[in-house]
């Protein structure tokens with residue numbers, strides 16, 4: 001009896017896999033590719049894949065906007081591989097992405113899905129040897145996966161490769177690549193767009209495309225196919241979203257308490273903690289390590305090799321807690337992550353969407369907890385308005401937090417002092433200078449300009465203060481005169497009354 005049931009179950013699974021494969025084939029994918037998708041665990045096409053794959057195979061540009069963890073990567077990797085298999089040459093496809101870690105993750109997807117093709121890929125990201133990359137590029141890989149800054153550097157400095165025959169240009173996290181934030185990619189994108197042919201297919205994907213749609217449409221001008229998930233709510237259903245109202249000074253104690261609770265109750269859970277700054281990230285990691293929590297840090301002030309090592313340790317579950325800045329907010333696909341904790345409330349709703357999207361991926365459950373101080377309540381309202389959902393309060397036993405408060409604050413201070421001894425701020429300054437040089441700016445000239453600007457600002461401020469002081473003095477004088485007059489009047493009145501008596 002039990003054998004028969006087992007046999008039925010296996011049969012059902014096989015039939016389901018067979019049906020999934022047929023669904024991939026029905027999108028226009030070749031049997032070898034549908035089989036490869038099945039082998040790497042893509043059960044059946046997700047909605048974004050079902051919508052975008054046929055459009056890409058028809059030769060159309062494509063803008064795909066779907067929730068985090070919904071399979072956007074395979075939505076462009078699969079059709080690119082199919083077209084590549086029909087007429088393979090290098091360099092056939094260029095994928096641009098905002099972070100180095102994400103570039104490697106996408107390359108991995110190309111590698112596993114394109115294995116039967118003997119696909120040659122090349123990852124071109126900052127922080128690694130440029131000469132080795134230039135050599136690899138000269139060997140004409142089929143697919144180049146790059147961060148814009150480093151690829152633009154190669155295009156400016158070498159002629160060992162050409163992108164002129166490119167068939168596909170993919171912008172993953174396209175809105176991030178186009179926005180002008182602290183890492184501004186626009187100048188590098190200009191260099192890259194000049195190097196790629198005008199006749200190409202452009203594919204743009206993100207979970208948050210809509211704000212930059214006009215710019216994106218200009219990039220994808222070839223009868224673009226636009227697909228957006230129908231749901232009103234911008235985050236996935238399986239994600240439980242909570243907030244925790246905490247006074248600023250008590251934030252770290254709440255964090256330690258949360259981590260301790262999750263570790264005690266679910267020792268197999270992986271947690272990502274997002275912080276506002278690199279320094280915060282470093283200090284919190286030192287602090288959690290002092291409490292013997294298995295944590296690693298990931299931020300842009302670390303050397304690239306350390307960044308990869310930290311991520312690898314987290315992915316392989318050697319360390320269950322990753323403390324990261326927004327460098328890890330987008331795209332990273334780590335299925336085991338159960339909880340995301342926002343140590344600070346993100347200033348932009350779309351950053352919130354990407355951060356919390358590191359959990360509850362591909363239909364799994366997950367939880368996101370955002371620490372909110374009294375100054376951040378308006379940010380939570382903006383987030384709720386954007387995601388079209390109200391966050392629920394997460395309750396903790398406050399006495400337990402109060403019990404550890406002094407100890408946590410002392411430990412934090414100790415870590416800060418330790419970090420000061422490690423010249424963290426000085427390193428930050430050096431990194432800033434390096435970045436400026438890479439952007440073609442002269443750091444000394446920039447510093448001079450900044451100093452001059454500060455001088456002008458200071459002068460203006462002094463001038464404003466002087467005017468203010470003069471006005472104040474005048475006011476005081478007027479008041480004094482008024483009072484004097486009033487007193488004199490009163491005196492005269494009293495004298496007159498006396499005389500009359």
Ligand SMILES: Nc1ncnc2c1ncn2[C@@H]1O[C@H](COP(=O)(O)OP(=O)(O)OP(=O)(O)O)[C@@H](O)[C@H]1O
Nearest residue numbers: 042043044045046068069070071072073331333362
């Ligand atoms: N058809 C499918 N069936 C099952 N799993 C899938 C399928 N397509 C993708 N996945 C899995 O879903 C996970 C998330 O996919 P992916 O990283 O492409 O998401 P995404 O939409 O790009 O998310 P983000 O917006 O966060 O970058 C991956 O682990 C991937 O292997």
